[in-house]
Amino acid sequence: MGISCQRLIKSFGEPPTVIIKGIDLNIEDGDFVSISGRSGSGKSTLLYLLSTLDLPSSGSVMIDGQSPAELSVDALHQFRNESLGFVFQFHYLLPELTALENALLPARKNNNVDAKTHVNALFELFDIQTARDKLPSQLSGGEQQRVAIVRALSMKPRYLFADEPTGNLDSVNSKIVMDILKKANKEWGMTLILVTHEPDYAAMAEKEIFLKDGVIVNTAS
Amino acid sequence: MFFLAIRHLLSRKRQTALIFLGISMGTMMFAIISGLQLGMREFVVDRLLSNTAHIRISARDQSVDKDEMTRRFYPQGEMISWLSPPSGKREEAHILYPQGWFDRLREDPEVVAYSPTLNMSVIISKADTRHPAVLVGVVPALYEKVLDISQYIQQGSLDVLKNSGNRVIVGNLLLESLGARLGDTIMVSSGQAELRPLKIAGVLSLSVEDVDKTLMIASLNDVQQLNKTPGQINEISVALVDINLAQAMAGAWALVSRDKVESWEEVNASFLQIFVFQDIVRITVTTAILVVAAFGIYNVLSIIVNQKRREIAILRSIGYPPSMILQLFLIQGVMLGFSGALFGLLVGFGLNLYIETIELNVHIGSGNTLIISFAPSIYIMGFAMAFFSAILASLLPALAASRLTPIDIIRSEI
Numbered sequence: 001m002g003i004s005c006q007r008l009i010k011s012f013g014e015p016p017t018v019i020i021k022g023i024d025l026n027i028e029d030g031d032f033v034s035i036s037g038r039s040g041s042g043k044s045t046l047l048y049l050l051s052t053l054d055l056p057s058s059g060s061v062m063i064d065g066q067s068p069a070e071l072s073v074d075a076l077h078q079f080r081n082e083s084l085g086f087v088f089q090f091h092y093l094l095p096e097l098t099a100l101e102n103a104l105l106p107a108r109k110n111n112n113v114d115a116k117t118h119v120n121a122l123f124e125l126f127d128i129q130t131a132r133d134k135l136p137s138q139l140s141g142g143e144q145q146r147v148a149i150v151r152a153l154s155m156k157p158r159y160l161f162a163d164e165p166t167g168n169l170d171s172v173n174s175k176i177v178m179d180i181l182k183k184a185n186k187e188w189g190m191t192l193i194l195v196t197h198e199p200d201y202a203a204m205a206e207k208e209i210f211l212k213d214g215v216i217v218n219t220a221s
Numbered sequence: 222m223f224f225l226a227i228r229h230l231l232s233r234k235r236q237t238a239l240i241f242l243g244i245s246m247g248t249m250m251f252a253i254i255s256g257l258q259l260g261m262r263e264f265v266v267d268r269l270l271s272n273t274a275h276i277r278i279s280a281r282d283q284s285v286d287k288d289e290m291t292r293r294f295y296p297q298g299e300m301i302s303w304l305s306p307p308s309g310k311r312e313e314a315h316i317l318y319p320q321g322w323f324d325r326l327r328e329d330p331e332v333v334a335y336s337p338t339l340n341m342s343v344i345i346s347k348a349d350t351r352h353p354a355v356l357v358g359v360v361p362a363l364y365e366k367v368l369d370i371s372q373y374i375q376q377g378s379l380d381v382l383k384n385s386g387n388r389v390i391v392g393n394l395l396l397e398s399l400g401a402r403l404g405d406t407i408m409v410s411s412g413q414a415e416l417r418p419l420k421i422a423g424v425l426s427l428s429v430e431d432v433d434k435t436l437m438i439a440s441l442n443d444v445q446q447l448n449k450t451p452g453q454i455n456e457i458s459v460a461l462v463d464i465n466l467a468q469a470m471a472g473a474w475a476l477v478s479r480d481k482v483e484s485w486e487e488v489n490a491s492f493l494q495i496f497v498f499q500d501i502v503r504i505t506v507t508t509a510i511l512v513v514a515a516f517g518i519y520n521v522l523s524i525i526v527n528q529k530r531r532e533i534a535i536l537r538s539i540g541y542p543p544s545m546i547l548q549l550f551l552i553q554g555v556m557l558g559f560s561g562a563l564f565g566l567l568v569g570f571g572l573n574l575y576i577e578t579i580e581l582n583v584h585i586g587s588g589n590t591l592i593i594s595f596a597p598s599i600y601i602m603g604f605a606m607a608f609f610s611a612i613l614a615s616l617l618p619a620l621a622a623s624r625l626t627p628i629d630i631i632r633s634e635i
């Protein structure tokens with residue numbers, strides 16, 4: 001069913017500054033889409049609109065066949081819990097929980113015990129088994145971001161949103177993270193929407209979106 | 222959200238401990254102050270009730286009334302102005318129709334017992350000294366059913382008054398000031414010329430100074446003879462099944478009688494006034510402590526909510542709805558309130574147990590230790606106060622946390 005939007009407009013403030021200026025977009029299930037553009041061009045804003053975190057000023061977003069604006073608060077959060085995964089530039093791990101507890105936080109909402117094996121496998125796959133019982137403060141930046149990605153993947157979401165996930169990492173760690181994201185898309189069939197500054201990473205996508213002042217200037221496939 | 226709430230609390234142990242102690246302090250103080258005050262109060266009320274009936278029916282003075290005199294002497298309604306208005310008492314106050322009361326009291330299912338008495342002021346002469354006293358004439362069998370007097374009789378027993386034999390039971394302090402002993406005979410006068418010899422056949426002590434210094438109990442017959450009013454009584458003491466009904470029943474009876482009908486609360490109104498004042502002090506002190514503790518909860522939780530903004534954002538993005546964010550912070554306040562209140566009450570309870578054993582240089586009742594109340598109501602009330610102020614104090618920060626939107630937080634972080 002994918003994600004689609006029509007005449008998407010988002011403005012902030014009073015008098016309103018229009019940041020997203022009427023975007024139409026169609027993303028199929030299993031797609032890998034990159035969004036790039038200059039700082040301030042509206043990349044993050046578009047990502048939040050597509051991923052239910054924010055609501056448009058006008059226009060519509062459909063994700064997985066439903067409109068986030070029309071879902072009840074609880075249904076919306078349940079949808080995020082089951083079907084969406086987020087990776088941000090900052091990892092946002094909870095400092096008082098161990099890496100494993102952090103990664104299991106989405107599963108904990110509905111006492112999903114099956115997630116544990118899956119999460120353990122991901123820790124192994126991403127080569128961070130030794131980090132499992134450590135607190136975030138005891139981990140390196142790269143390890144922290146990998147734990148955050150395990151958290152995003154823990155519920156086997158259908159859609160994965162990443163906002164400059166490598167923005168804070170060195171090139172080695174950036175490559176590790178990108179490999180994981182590509183694997184999630186190619187091998188596990190997750191729809192991946194990636195906001196990035198890096199032309200190399202943007203070019204890995206099947207569909208590249210360039211934003212300029214809130215409009216799509218070029219979509220390469 | 223319990224799991225996370227506990228982790229939050231544990232991650233800031235010192236703040237948690239401080240708030241916990243603040244709340245504990247509040248409930249502990251409440252338990253101790255209340256225990257002392259209510260203990261003393263139970264003691265005093267118990268003593269009051271040992272010489273006050275639940276309801277007291279007493280005779281009204283038959284005073285001379287100016288308007289009534291005017292009507293009697295000038296029935297035509299002339300305009301009269303008295304230079305010196307008539308005043309004074311017409312006769313000794315007594316209950317006019319005791320049998321009517323007895324019949325009513327016997328039939329009332331709420332009445333356990335009643336006891337007619339004749340109370341009079343007397344003067345005791347011993348050698349060259351004179352002592353004022355209050356002589357109460359009782360029917361022992363009825364009297365002891367209304368007032369639990371026998372436990373306060375130190376020597377002798379109420380039975381000695383059974384047959385009129387000019388015997389008397391005397392308050393211990395009165396006995397002391399008379400310099401008399403059990404078995405002595407004292408001369409008692411109603412104030413008129415006649416002296417009547419009464420034999421001291423018992424000693425009582427209520428540990429209430431005013432009473433022990435003046436009270437004498439004799440048989441009703443003897444007192445009626447001394448007073449030269451055979452068959453008269455001026456008071457009926459009534460014991461009820463439910464002491465809490467006293468006020469209402471006294472009110473109802475007063476409507477249908479010329480006699481004065483008072484509940485024990487009315488008789489002891491000035492005492493009970495002190496209790497009200499004590500209550501105010503106790504509640505105020507405790508409230509002050511709890512307000513400080515609640516303010517602590519409010520402050521710390523507000524700070525935590527602010528520090529945890531990014532975590533709130535991530536929780537929302539992984540599917541925790543605002544209601545669960547609210548829970549996360551509310552649970553922290555509730556746990557602090559619950560455990561702090563419980564701990565404080567336990568410590569208060571323990572300290573009360575200890576205080577109860579401290580021996581003092583004063584006599585309180587039969588012992589020399591403070592009397593402490595362990596009434597469950599103290600603990601229930603203390604707990605409720607602390608618990609609800611903790612909930613109230615955490616509600617505002619928790620609501621604020623639940624209203625944060627993930628997007629605003631994420632944006633303000635970058």
Ligand SMILES: Nc1ncnc2c1ncn2[C@@H]1O[C@H](COP(=O)(O)OP(=O)(O)OP(=O)(O)O)[C@@H](O)[C@H]1O
Pocket residue numbers: 012013019037038039040041042043044045046632
């Ligand atoms: N809540 C807001 N209120 C006002 N202006 C906002 C708000 N959110 C975003 N903007 C503005 O919208 C514009 C686009 O922001 P956005 O974060 O989408 O850019 P971006 O392309 O992600 O940039 P970067 O590469 O720096 O992350 C910016 O000029 C920003 O100042």
Ligand SMILES: [Mg+2]
Pocket residue numbers: 043044045
């Ligand atoms: Mg951005």
